[in-house]
Amino acid sequence: MANFTKVSRRSLLRGAAAATTALAAPTIFTSKAWAAGYTNEPKGSTVTLGFNVPQTGAYADEGADELRAYQLAVEHINGEGDGGMLNTFSSKALTGAGVNGKKVVFVTGDTQTKSDAARASAKRMIEKDGAVMITGGSSSGVAIAVQGLCQDAGVIFMAGLTHSNDTTGKDKRANGFRHFFNTEMTGAALAPVLKNNFGTERNAYHLTADYTWGWSQEGSIKKYTEQLGWNTAAAVRTPLGAGDFSQYITPVLNSGADTLVLNHYGRDMVNSLTQAVQFGLRDKQVNGKDFAIVVPLYSRLMAQGAGENVKGIFGSTNWHWSLQDEGSKAFVKSFGQKYGFPPSQAAHTTYCQALLYADAAQRAGTFRPSGVGKSLEGFKFDGLGNGPTEYRAEDHQCFKDVLVVKGKENPSSKFDVLEVVEVTPRAQVEYPASLLGGELGPYNDGA
Template sequence: MNETDDFAAGNQHAPDAPAAADATTAVSLRRRTIVQVAAGASLLQVASPFIITARAADAVKIGLDNPLTGTYAAVGKNELAGCQLALEQINAKGGILGRPVELLVEDSTSGDAGTAVQKARKLIERDKVNFLLGNVNSALALAMAQVSNEKGVLHVVPGGHTDAVTGTSCHWNVFRVCNTTQMEANAVTPALIRDAGKKWYYITPDYAFGHTLQSGLEKACAKAGGTKVGADLTPLGTTDFSAYLIKAQAAKPDVIVFLTQGDDMINALKQAVQFGLDKRFHLAGGQQELEALEGLPPEARIGTWVFEWYWNQPGVPHVAEFVAAIKKKTGRVPTARTWMGFVSTWTCALAANGAKSLEAVKMAKALQGMKLPPEVALMPDGAFFRAGQNQLIPNLYVGHAQSQGSAPDDLFKVTQVVKGIDAAGTLEESGCKMTWPA
């Protein structure tokens, strides 16, 4: 981090200047204290987020530019936990190309594209990372992709869903682990139509992710004979959803479709149940996350949704071991976000070791069509990066939220596992027209 870099610089004093050396030592000790205090404070919030393994001159560097504060802090921290576990496993298996790997972490914040871009440039230009990871926020992921493409750095997006990342704005160097919004829409729409009805009202976050998820659901719903009876765009960080809920109620839909995420999802669903809307309408949506369900009271854990990965998968090889490793590390079960961070970090190692190189073009070529090993994919049908689009094609988990399951943190009942290739559409439909460097 910045303080660490300053501390390193402070130790580079001239040996023939004793007075300067004493002064520099004092400054360095003060800086060391700052680093230790900062690290201690961060440990209270999330398991070892900024603790980096001992630096080696030839270490391979992975830079994570993701939210650790704001609306998406919880999901960002869980992606970080997945990255850390993958890093430990990669180093235990000999690192990348026989070199140790370290993780450098920057807080992008939850919604400031300028900050995310600044941190991406810092990681690439000053810290000289070999790989860039991020972002949870789709708009920030798109902005970061412009930087990584300009600099020619392999970039893996763990959790920014808007279609354009691997669609109309695709780049040869940018790969994505989470689903596209159209994949989620295609996976969940049949269950929503069947279980709830055809008249939908949307409550949508006003940025790239929300726009494309609503568009995808409208498209899938219309194809199944459904209609939109209304919609509202809500600012990121909204705390009072009452005006939107009153409008939704007046439209008399079959389904109120919640597309908000993070703290916004918690606030919206909690208030909807407080207003008694769950007694009159089906409250549901596209993407749902364990982080949000954990933050809700039991009576608000309702509705039909799609999960991108779920921890309770009896009989699927390696899942139990992954769950145990994360619980040992964090004290809680992994979420889909934990899995996304884990897969993203392993993708860096698979790319480099597959290409036998750290040259970005060679690594990107090695990932074309690559199938993840079972111990990384952690799902029934595996997962692969679709060539020509750089989009991971995994399973999707459709089902309904539940107040209590087989364990206190079993808050989602999977009723159908949808094959990613069935939800993804064709490469041509994605809109990606990828160009490669000469």
């Protein structure tokens, strides 16, 4: 009894720590995670990928197209179907026999275009389904949230449709990679076309969606158009999902502005553009100039929603199904024959991301995130529909040509709403990695 009372607090803590270690030791050394060395190392004959796309909510149609593209990519990687862009891809590491000898299988999650829901579904796919890579999405807010989660969990994140500079700028992470372009590239690509069509003396009025992507887009367009000599008359923030934009459009009418830049995407873009045209802006003349409307980021799926209002309106896009390079033709053929309509840019970028991940893992000979990541860093490729492309090592952003498009005057079908007016070469949209800030940090292999 006397001895017991002499036990000091320090010796008690030491004893407890030793006992805990002894009890835990068997689990630590036999744990799957520890033995594998990285999160969800595939042990069997299959490897699981997690496709995290909006299956409900406002971007559900875009999400459905992403999912179609992923399914097609998985088929091609596993040697089924016509092979699609695997036939035109410059890297020949993938042979249609899966990746590293394993058949690719997939699980899906619903981002609902909400950061919390997207993180929850990604977490479920990583922890319960054993996904070794997460990919997809149609929003920058979601992409940044899921990218952070993947970094912490130790899996690779191949971003889907995310256009904000921040994804590979101030919020970039070592485990995250983006094939899609960004607002900086949109500004650089659009500005010369705007100059050629509308001159250097313009008075621009911005309506901007009040969230990360909108601010990023507004900043880039202002930067590049002001370099041209344009004046920014006003930049008005509009609430996300405003529906009726009439109260924001009417001040444009008598503002003296001769150009309206709509930094909106999705429903907001459809509604604000439709209403701007309804208020006669497309046919208006100000100071002897034809009034111009610009939609910096176009999506063919969204353009269909705006109907005939897109006619003659300039914007940019990551890819378009009418491109005539061999890669695009192969993808459109493969996708069109399977689903009966052409793929969207969201489908294209996600298909490419799935192929690029599989190819990198095959070349690295492992699914370990740091191995796959290093294999992607500085990787130069061609044949995936955007011409010669590079995954820049410094920020994990793909650099490639950017398309400037315009709403078609005489569409031949409901899919034929945009026409490519210029393919802006990669050199023109490239910027120093330090421009957008942020730090990649080290890879996290997890486990």
